[in-house]
Amino acid sequence: MLALHTMTTKPWTLDDCARHYPPAGVQGITVWRQHLEGHIPQHAGDRLRDAGLDIISLCRGGFFPAPTAAERQLAIDDNLLAIEQAHGLGTPMIVLVCGAHPGVPLPEARQQIADGIAAILPVAQQAGIKLAIEPLHPMYAGDRSAINTLAQANAVIDQLHSPKNLGIALDVYHVWWDETLQSQIELTAKHDRLYAFHICDWKTPTLDLLNDRGLMGEGCIPIMQIKTWVNQTGFTGPDEVEIFSTHYWSIDQHDYLKKITQSYQQLTTM
Numbered sequence: 001m002l003a004l005h006t007m008t009t010k011p012w013t014l015d016d017c018a019r020h021y022p023p024a025g026v027q028g029i030t031v032w033r034q035h036l037e038g039h040i041p042q043h044a045g046d047r048l049r050d051a052g053l054d055i056i057s058l059c060r061g062g063f064f065p066a067p068t069a070a071e072r073q074l075a076i077d078d079n080l081l082a083i084e085q086a087h088g089l090g091t092p093m094i095v096l097v098c099g100a101h102p103g104v105p106l107p108e109a110r111q112q113i114a115d116g117i118a119a120i121l122p123v124a125q126q127a128g129i130k131l132a133i134e135p136l137h138p139m140y141a142g143d144r145s146a147i148n149t150l151a152q153a154n155a156v157i158d159q160l161h162s163p164k165n166l167g168i169a170l171d172v173y174h175v176w177w178d179e180t181l182q183s184q185i186e187l188t189a190k191h192d193r194l195y196a197f198h199i200c201d202w203k204t205p206t207l208d209l210l211n212d213r214g215l216m217g218e219g220c221i222p223i224m225q226i227k228t229w230v231n232q233t234g235f236t237g238p239d240e241v242e243i244f245s246t247h248y249w250s251i252d253q254h255d256y257l258k259k260i261t262q263s264y265q266q267l268t269t270m
Contacts (some may be wrong), residue, residue: 002264003028003056004240005198006035007255010249013045018051019198028054028238031089033082036071041088049090056093056238057169057196058086059259063099064116065109065146070102072112075099079120087127093195094124095132095169100146109146114156117166118238125165132169133157137177139209150175150184157193170230171198173213173243182229189233197230199223200240201268211246215263239264 004026006017014035021029029048036044036058042234048055061082079094086094100106117131124131133153138144147153153168160166164194168188179255188194201219206212216223227239241260250255 001054001238002261003030003240003259005019005030005032005059005240006072007032008060008241008243008260009139009253010244012253014039015047016253018048018053020054020183020200020254020257024261026257026261027052028056028166028240030056030059030095030240030242031091032059033085036085036089041085042090045088045090054238055089055091055266056240057095058082058093059095060088060097060134061094061120061131062113062116062145065101065104065112067101067103072116072152076116076119078112080123080146083120083124083129086129092128093132095134095196096146097134097136098147100141100143102142106141110152110156113146114159117156118160121160121163125163130165130167130195130244133196134169134171134196135174136171137174139161140176140240148174149180150179150180150188154184154188154191154193157191162191166193169196169198169230170194171200172221172223172226173198173200173202173242176202176226181226185226185229187231189230189235194205194233194235195237196240197235197237198240199227200241200243208246210246213245215243215248215259216241216267217263227267239268 201214203214
C-alpha cells in the first residue's frame with residue numbers, strides 16, 4: 001500500500017491532501033503536526049477517513065535531549081500533547097525523531113532520550129498509541145537525533161525492557177548505508193518492533209542535507225533490496241513516501257504527485 005507523509009507535499013493543506021491523495025492511488029497518510037494546526041484532531045481524522053485514507057501515524061514527537069531539566073520537561077509535555085492529538089486523530093502511532101543538542105554529549109543525549117520515552121510510555125499505552133523511534137542519519141547526530149542506527153534504537157528499547165508499544169520506524173534515507181542493516185531489520189522484526197517503513201532516495205550530489213531528497217529511483221539507495229529484506233520479515237505495513245525537497249515543493253504539486261506515484265509504480269514493478 002502506498003502512503004504519503006503530508007510533509008512530502010508540504011505546500012498543501014491537510015484538506016488538499018485529503019482531496020488529492022486518493023484519486024492518485026494513495027491509500028494512507030501520515031500527518032505531520034504542523035499540518036494539523038488549526039484543526040480539531042477528531043474532525044481531521046474523520047475527514048481523512050471519509051476521503052478513504054488510512055491514517056498511518058502522527059509525526060512527530062521526540063526531541064528529548066536538552067541541557068536543563070526545565071527544557072527536558074517542556075519536551076515531555078509536548079510529547080504528551082502529541083499523544084493526545086494522535087488519540088483524537090484516531091491514529092495508532094507516533095513517530096519519534098528523538099532529538100540531539102550540541103551542548104549535550106551523545107551518551108548523555110541517548111540516556112535523556114531513554115528517560116524521555118520512559119516518561120511518556122505509560123500515557124501512550126493507556127491511550128492505545130504505539131511509539132516508533134526513527135533512527136536518523138549520523139549527519140544529524142549533533143542537533144536532530146542521537147539515535148542514528150537500528151542497533152541504537154533497539155538498544156533503547158532493550159534498556160526500557162521491551163515495552164509492547166515501543167518500536168522502530170525504518171527510513172531508508174537514514175539507514176541505507178549501514179552494513180548491518182539486513183541483520184538489524186531481521187532482529188527488529190523478530191522482536192515485533194518494525195512499525196513503519198519510509199522511502200525516498202539519496203541524490204548525488206546532495207545540495208541540501210535536509211531538503212534535497214529524491215524520488216524513488218532518482219538516487220543511490222538500493223530501495224528494492226531494503227524493501228525485500230523488510231517484506232521477508234512478514235512486515236505488512238504501507239510503503240510511506242517521505243520526501244523533503246525544496247525543489248519539489250516549488251513545483252506544481254499535482255505534477256509532483258504524479259511523479260511520486262509513477263516512481264513508486266516503477267519501483268514496485270522492477
